Amino acid sequence: MPELAEAEFFRKRWQQAAVGRRVTAVLAHRRARIFRGSNLVRLQRALTGATLLGSAAAAKQMLFRFSGGAWLGVHLGMSGELRVAPAGYRQQKHDHLVLRTAAATLVFSDPRMFGRVQFHLGALPPEWWTKIAPAILSPAFTLAAVAAFLHRRAGAPVKAVLLMQERFPGVGNWMADEILWRAAIHPQRRAGTLRPAEVRALWRECRHVARLALATIAGRSDSLPPDLNVNIPRSWLFWHRWEDGGRCPKTKAPLVRATIGGRTTCWSPARQKLRRP
DNA sequence: GTATTTGTTGTTGC
């Protein structure tokens, strides 16, 4: 599920429930794949008794900062989510990491375990975090940078290129489809064949979709919607891309699905054409 | 039983 705005939503959820609170216990499924590459024993030792000081989200990742120089990185993969449960909540089958505080329980669950937890101890944030590509909404995400990247990936379908985190951090399958639909670009187009006006439209819609998704899914400033997606307008492709017999919200023409760049892709043939008429 | 899934990584081949 989680792309850019969902990561921000889940980060806020944990932050609001537990910032300033002390972790009284850390429960974990010891063998879970989500702990691959990190030392669970050190994680449990460092987080038990530590206070949540702050957090940030970037791309599809989250970073929680605890007292004592402890950092907890979270990537939700395909099926992960962060929840807040009452104090005394009982750990369920897919709840691979559970942090208890006096008031609430923080739960990371992920049935498919494509997600990942990364633990880091130190005064500075971990290297994997600082190496995340500049955000789409940052000044570094320029038209020139996008154009150069499309040129380098000239042979790949533009849909596949949008999924590359090194240039489009936080873009996942639904955001990529949404961006291409709004920019009126066929997902199968080779990245190197886009005309300058199309490159500009792609760049512009990346920023629009990122900004709109953050505002509607994660909420503005301190607000947090009660659930994911409840505020997403029906006018987005989002709601229609999996519907049987789904229609383009703009043209009302039937939508089409196919595998492009290894992922199921939905587009509106009425407005996203392979060749110019 | 089959096919599907909003993600990433390692391998293969050009």
Next chain:
DNA sequence: TGCAACAACAAATA
């Protein structure tokens, strides 16, 4: 060396 394509990871759901 760089790029593109694809299998693998795992479990629930239709």
